[in-house]
Amino acid sequence: MLTVLDRALRWSTGLMAAMALFSIMLLTLVDVTGRKFFSHSVPGGLEVTEILMVIVIFGALPLVSWRGEHVVFDSLDAFIPSGLRRIQQRVVHLFCAIAFAWMARLMLLRADRFLDYGDITVHLQLPLAPVAWMMALFLFVTALVHLVFVFFRPPEPAFHGAAQPGDAA
Template identity: 35%
Template sequence: MNRPASLAARLWCNSAAVLQRLLDRLAALMLILMMLLTTVDVVGRYLFNRPVTGSAELIEIMLAAMIFCVLPTITWQQEHVAVDLTEHLLPRRLRQLRDRLYHLLMVVGAAYMAMTVWKLAERAARYETVTEYLAIPTSGIMFFIAGCLWLTAFTFLVLGVISTRVAYTGQQQGNQREAVSL
C-alpha cells in the first residue's frame, strides 16, 4: 500500500472510531437519562403523588434517539441478528458476493428511509409541529433520526465496497471469542 493511501486509510479509521465512540456515548447517556427519569417519575408518583409531567414523552424521544444512535455502530460491526443455518454450505466466494449485494441493497433501503424521514422533518419544521405535553419541536428529533439513517446508509456503502476478506477474518475471530465465552 502506498503512503497516501495508507494515510487516508488511517484517517478514515480514526475518524470512524471517534464517531463510533461519540454515538455510543450519546446512546449510553440517553439510556442513563431514561432510567433516572423513570426512577424519579415512579418515586414522585407513588411517594409524593407528583409524577414528572411529560416523562413518557421524554422517554419516547430518548428511546428513539438511542436506537438510531447505535444503528450505524451495529451496522459497522455487523452485529445484526442473523441466522446462519446454511452458512457452512455456501462457498466463500458466494458468501462474499451475497454479502456485497446485501450491503448495497441495504444502502438503498437506508437511504430511502433517510430521505423519507428528512422530508417528514422538513414538513414538521414548516408546520412547526410540537409534542403533545411539553411542546418540544419534533423536527429536530426527526432530522437527527434522518442523519443517523444517512450515516447507516453510508456505513452499508463502505461495507459493500471494502474487501470482505477483513470482514470475514474479524467475524471468524468474533465467533471464536463468542464460543470461548459460552
C-alpha cells in the same frame, strides 16, 4: 481507516445512545420516586422518554451495523462457496446502504412536513422536526456504514453464531 471509523462511531453515535439510555434510567428513577413519595410525576416525562428512546434506537443503528451485531440468517453459509459468499455479502451491504439511505430521505421529508405544520409534542410543546432530522441523520450514517462495507471487509463481529459446547457460560 476502519479503526478511525470504529472510534468515531463509538464516540459519536455509541456515546449518544449510551447517554440517552442513562438519561431514561435517571428520568424513570426520578419519576417513580416522585409518584411514590410525593404523588407527583415528572411533567412531560413520557414525551422526554419517547424522544430519548428515538436517540437510543436510531443512535445505535450505525454501531450495530458496524459491528455486525444485527440479526443474521446464515443457515445456508456452509453450502455457499467462500468467493460467492463475499460477493453475496457485498450485494447485501449495497442493498442495506440503499435501503437506509431511502429511509433517511423519507425521514427528511417527514421532518420537513413536521416543520411546515408546526408539529409539537402535547405536553411540553417540543418541536418534532429536530427529532425527525436526527433520525434521518442516524439512518444516513448507517447507510454510509453499509456503503463502506461494499468496498472494505467489515471487522469481525463481537459475537457470531450460537454458543458452542464448551463455551464459558
